[in-house]
Amino acid sequence: MYLLLKDILNMAEARFSMEGCLTPRLDAEILFCHMLGRDRTWLILHYGDDLDDRTCEEYFKLVDIRAGGMPLQYITGSQEFMGLTFHVNESVLIPRQDTETLVEKALIILNEEKTAAKNLRVLDLCCGSGAIAVSLAYYLKKSGRKAAITATDISHEALKIAEENAMINGVAKQVCFAEGDLFEPFRKGRKGRGRVQFNLIVCNPPYIPTGTLDSLMREVREHEPLNALDGGADGMDFYRRILKEAHLHLAKDGVLLLEIGYDQGKWIPLLAEEERVYGDTEILKDLSGRDRVALVRMAADRD
Ligand SMILES: C[S@@+](CC[C@H](N)C(=O)[O-])C[C@H]1O[C@@H](n2cnc3c(N)ncnc32)[C@H](O)[C@@H]1O
Incomplete structure (x- = not known):
């Protein structure tokens, strides 16, 4: 089954909200961008793309880590x-x-x-x-x-x-x-x-x-x-x-x-x-x- 990029972002956002994360949508998007080495402009242009199973699996592993309380910056390795x-x-x-x-x-x-x-x-x-x-x-x-x-x-x-x-x-x-x-x-x-x-x-x-x-x-x-x-x-x-x-x-x-x-x-x-x-x-x-x-x-x- 293929999921759309916007669907998995919505799923990650809902999960982060449930865990009390203060910026759930932003975190969902930054994690995805980090995983693919893309920026947020690219993400917005590809909201409607189908994602293959491997990409979804890889993303949900990162979502689990973030939802488990790991600060986003330690996952992406950087802070402005x-x-x-x-x-x-x-x-x-x-x-x-x-x-x-x-x-x-x-x-x-x-x-x-x-x-x-x-x-x-x-x-x-x-x-x-x-x-x-x-x-x-x-x-x-x-x-x-x-x-x-x-x-x-x-x-x-x-x-x-x-x-x-x-x-x-x-x-x-x-x-x-x-x-x-x-x-x-x-x-x-x-x-x-x-x-x-x-x-x-x-x-x-x-x-x-x-x-x-x-x-x-x-x-x-x-x-x-x-x-x-x-x-x-x-x-x-x-x-x-x-x-x-x-x-x-x-x-x-x-x-x-x-x-x-x-x-x-x-x-x-x-x-x-x-x-x-x-x-x-x-x-x-x-x-x-x-x-x-x-x-x-x-x-x-x-x-
Ligand atoms: C609040 S952090 C500040 C880090 C950085 N300056 C910043 O503003 O993001 C405090 C730092 O003090 C260091 N530190 C703790 N005890 C220390 C000590 N006795 N002497 C020198 N550095 C110490 C810690 O390793 C930590 O990196």
Whole structure:
């Protein structure tokens, strides 16, 4: 029996809806396109085509995997971020659109007049897929800016994906990678300072409180790496550690940009103040109006 392409898309859509998928039709279409290596324009033009049994079988295998909770991006192996394509697998967090708020702010800061003349040094801590570091490198290169970008992560597997993404997006020479626990690759500088003084440090750390991990969507909980999510008892462990040490690795007028959870904006200024080396902290909102990024500058009178 032959089925039409539009019929099996409808069947997949119904199945995904039943499983609580948020974008059932889109997922059904993207999966089919992925399987045949076609784009969605092709799909629309061929809705009325007959499909042979083999194609249907192959498609329904993918539908089963998706309906079983595997994120679409881990099946297709890719995610768009900042207009670029990133390879992803289960070793890395799928880059979120919310994180574009941080990247856009970082680009504004790096293009400010006072930093414009410098050979910039940028650090992306907890780089995962490399979404932040690679996007910054790509857009800085495009605008002719010189920047040395370093991206670090504790996960060896994540760093392999990040390196691949730097290559895919043509910035392999602009980004170097280091494996380690937060600032560990940069300690051993003079007078307790870090080996390198960065103009900008960006970080999207794990920030979900351990006790709420179980309430995350099933596909996040069961497939995205736990060490990309778990921020300790109150979700703030990484912010405490980063704020304690970031000043040792920031240039005099350096800036620290942290992605934060929507309910964490009130705590970051307090943590920063406790360190007595930072100036005022700004909390920036994302497109849905929620707190999303903390901007921490070095205090003006720091020696
Ligand atoms: C929330 S993900 C962010 C990934 C990526 N920057 C993004 O925005 O899509 C956090 C990342 O932190 C890494 N990580 C967890 N603990 C770490 C540690 N102690 N030191 C460095 N990286 C760590 C994880 O491997 C994961 O890749």
